[in-house]
Amino acid sequence: MHELEGPEPMYRQIADIIAAQIEDGTYRPNSRLPSEAEVCTRFDVSRRTAREAYAILIERDLVVTSQGKGTYVKRREA
Amino acid sequence: MHELEGPEPMYRQIADIIAAQIEDGTYRPNSRLPSEAEVCTRFDVSRRTAREAYAILIERDLVVTSQGKGTYVKRREA
DNA sequence: GGAAATTTGTTCGTATGTATA
DNA sequence: TTATACATACGAACAAATTTC
Numbered sequence: 001m002h003e004l005e006g007p008e009p010m011y012r013q014i015a016d017i018i019a020a021q022i023e024d025g026t027y028r029p030n031s032r033l034p035s036e037a038e039v040c041t042r043f044d045v046s047r048r049t050a051r052e053a054y055a056i057l058i059e060r061d062l063v064v065t066s067q068g069k070g071t072y073v074k075r076r077e078a
Numbered sequence: 079m080h081e082l083e084g085p086e087p088m089y090r091q092i093a094d095i096i097a098a099q100i101e102d103g104t105y106r107p108n109s110r111l112p113s114e115a116e117v118c119t120r121f122d123v124s125r126r127t128a129r130e131a132y133a134i135l136i137e138r139d140l141v142v143t144s145q146g147k148g149t150y151v152k153r154r155e156a
Numbered sequence: 157g158g159a160a161a162t163t164t165g166t167t168c169g170t171a172t173g174t175a176t177a
Numbered sequence: 178t179t180a181t182a183c184a185t186a187c188g189a190a191c192a193a194a195t196t197t198c
Contacts, residue, residue: 046168067183068176087185113163124187145164146194
């Protein structure tokens with residue numbers, strides 16, 4: 001699906017792609033993002049790398065994760 | 079199965095311990111913190127866990143890391 | 157100058173626990 | 178209960194930047 005290669009580490013590239021998709025409305029507020037396992041297969045990376053990508057989005061305050069539920073797009077305020 | 083178990087995950091415990099040591103002056107501003115390898119042996123954890131601990135301190139803006147150099151106590155501003 | 161050692165950076169794999177559906 | 182999904186933690190390997198000898 002996606003061809004990922006470049007100077008940036010994969011987890012950052014993935015984070016940027018998903019962040020852009022949140023921005024452009026592909027993933028709407030409160031909607032569930034792909035599971036870590038889905039990210040693994042979609043971008044052909046390990047679970048570790050998928051988690052690193054989501055960790056960045058969490059740090060950016062773009063998403064929240066909930067054990068057993070999934071990762072969700074956070075609502076934008078201000 | 080692991081030892082040294084508590085209410086908090088190990089990486090957070092380690093982060094809290096080191097953060098406290100930064101607070102009390104054990105580790106002074108601009109000084110180098112123990113390398114990841116040292117954290118591994120000192121707390122008997124894997125490198126991944128050691129890195130998770132430092133990741134927390136980075137997120138808290140308490141330390142900075144530099145490839146090939148090490149992890150340093152950040153200088154307090156404000 | 158250069159090789160070796162040190163240290164962080166990235167990435168993979170595996171196992172087990174906990175929470176939710 | 179079973180399946181799904183995230184949380185924690187172990188290990189391994191190589192790359193890249195820096196330091197040391």
